[in-house]
Amino acid sequence: MDPLKVALLGCGSVGTQVARLLSTHAEELAQRVGAPLELTGIAVRTLEADRGPDIDPSLLTTDAPELVKRADLVIELIGGIEPARTLILQALAGGASVVTGNKALLAEHGPQLYEAAERGGVELYYEAAVAGAIPLLRPIRESLAGDRVRRVLGIVNGTTNYVLDKMDTAGLDFSAAVAQAQSLGYAEADPTADVEGYDAAAKAAILASLAFHTRVHAADVHREGITQVSAGDVASAKQIGAVVKLLAICERTVAADGAEGVSVRVHPAMIPASHPLASVRGAFNAVFVEAEAAGELMFYGQGAGGLPTASAVLGDLVSAARNRVGGSRGPGESTYAQLPLRPMGEVITRYHISLDVADRPGVLASVAKVIAEHGVSIETVRQQQIESEVGEGRASLVVVTHAATEAALEATVSALAGLEIVTAVVGVMRVEGED
């Protein structure tokens, strides 16, 4: 067989490993594909940078469009929207299949890319975009193709998991934990995309699209980051036998009238220490998938890093190349269900509410009354006197609710904040992973 021409766009930590493995594993890859894979060039922004011994300098070029023009397969690892989008569209229109790890682009412009792939009669793969090395998108798209996914619950951002883990195990506060993550290379100099949940939201949109056969964009995802998570929240979690994690949650919902919908959200939450996701430490990722027939499944592994992510890229590359050799195509975009996106207010969740209250008779009764008036029921309540030097005694009151709608819970907190006996709402966090 003639070799398949592979163009690599981008030469960061993942791209470097992809180039290296394409060379060191060339023989095995050829066996698996049924034809050799020839790396014809690596598009970079500047030729000057030192790229180490794994990169053959003669492959480097700054002319990405020209490289794409001659390729059978294009690997896009530039990241961001432009020029990645234009180059991918050019590749697909020109008859090259594309492998990308670009979650932001997919969550924003996925449908446009899929349409271009369809028109070009080629393929679009992006396993590396979510949860790095973990085979996750292919299992959801193909292995569960005969099942109905109910829920995806995952830790899909290693940076925030590292930060929360350090706050929990080393007692660091948020800023110190972020600084440590930065010094170890787990967080960027500007950590916004991670700590504000943008990265996880893009991944959640991709997961929800595949799981529910419905187009979901990053903007459809309710997003809260971890910048507001305090040492007190982490300590409160510990007191109820839980840990704080940034979760991506994609759910198929059924309204009272039977109408189906989809809700997608990213926010910090307390999950029980006994939950398998609770023991996911450091920069690892893990995703729970709950399907109607399969039940609960979990996928665990490294969510980032040049080498692990390169594994996912090459897996996709082999699939695309093999299909090219065999003249076939894998499944394209599937959006037949096109379920409506449900607003955050309708989401069913539970709240952990921590209040400072006046320490006098009847306080608990007043609080309980407000909660009941909102149709919310209480799972546990814990009251503790706070030492104070002067004035009236104060107490700490922690309420964990049973499941209710986000709207009802939010209204409950507002009403509690308005009570004269409530000195401060110290913290509010959702509780997930059981009921």
Add this chain to the structure above:
Amino acid sequence: MDPLKVALLGCGSVGTQVARLLSTHAEELAQRVGAPLELTGIAVRTLEADRGPDIDPSLLTTDAPELVKRADLVIELIGGIEPARTLILQALAGGASVVTGNKALLAEHGPQLYEAAERGGVELYYEAAVAGAIPLLRPIRESLAGDRVRRVLGIVNGTTNYVLDKMDTAGLDFSAAVAQAQSLGYAEADPTADVEGYDAAAKAAILASLAFHTRVHAADVHREGITQVSAGDVASAKQIGAVVKLLAICERTVAADGAEGVSVRVHPAMIPASHPLASVRGAFNAVFVEAEAAGELMFYGQGAGGLPTASAVLGDLVSAARNRVGGSRGPGESTYAQLPLRPMGEVITRYHISLDVADRPGVLASVAKVIAEHGVSIETVRQQQIESEVGEGRASLVVVTHAATEAALEATVSALAGLEIVTAVVGVMRVEGED
């Protein structure tokens, strides 16, 4: 599109769920496949049995060959070698793709089935054969296609995991735990296939074949069941912070001269309580996969049961059907590597050796000397006096070794057993999951 004709062979717990889901999810399945799936018949041994409300009696037939003749897709859930093999070969030769969960058949005659699929220009899928609902074979075959698998370490038999779990947590002995598993339907009336490791060995052969691109038969697998695991072994494991699990271990080995090989084994082993596989309880399955680039991955879920297994069957069915509609074919058998199978004696492992010894000076020195003479080094040793009413004092000596070859460790145990001061070799078990 014309409907695709689906023949179902076998109507046990998995078959019943497959038939039900084909009917209740018909519309979604048609969307995902691109054509309706029509269940044209269910082959059973007898028409008399009551099969509940999910099975349309008019679909039942005892003439499996006739049913296969008219099918585009055949689902084989009869199990065992014959008549399953003949029917599958007939289907493949006749141009029907086959989905099966028959691990025994695949581990015994996989290459013959693959060849028939190749000749017929059709596909053979069997995700349900290993670890039930867990998407595992497809990720190994496709997602890791650009990577090199080093090791697969898994709990792939729910029955034995349930039995060992009960021995650990409820303090039951082996027979009582098996009886309990039987009463709950987790173990067959004749539990031999599970407790002697035959089921796990067949699965290990399938996993190793896919992971290492090498033909591995059930007979190539070193197999030890759990019938010899005693309450004492379970207690000993606890004392070193470990639990006993029946593990399937598939490894790529590299000899001193650089020659690569494959070793595949199934046996009980102690693994550290901190290892993610240690917390796999009851009848659940979990499989660790270690790949060169991806690092450590874990897949977790229900390993058996009618409904979960039906999810895996339908996932395969959708793939096969979709490829049929698109005129394409997924990857066939991959055996290009054909690495030699290494004998058990060359396997690198660790031993937990529990001895009864005479309680007198110099005993530990003698034992240590014998171990050192075999080139084995000791990680920990623990000596404890045993209460005895008469005669010379006795002690219990527990040695955990560092990694060495199975042959060296076995020879060490033989030599220890021959020592005059060793009253009895109380237990020997391998230790896995670290070093």
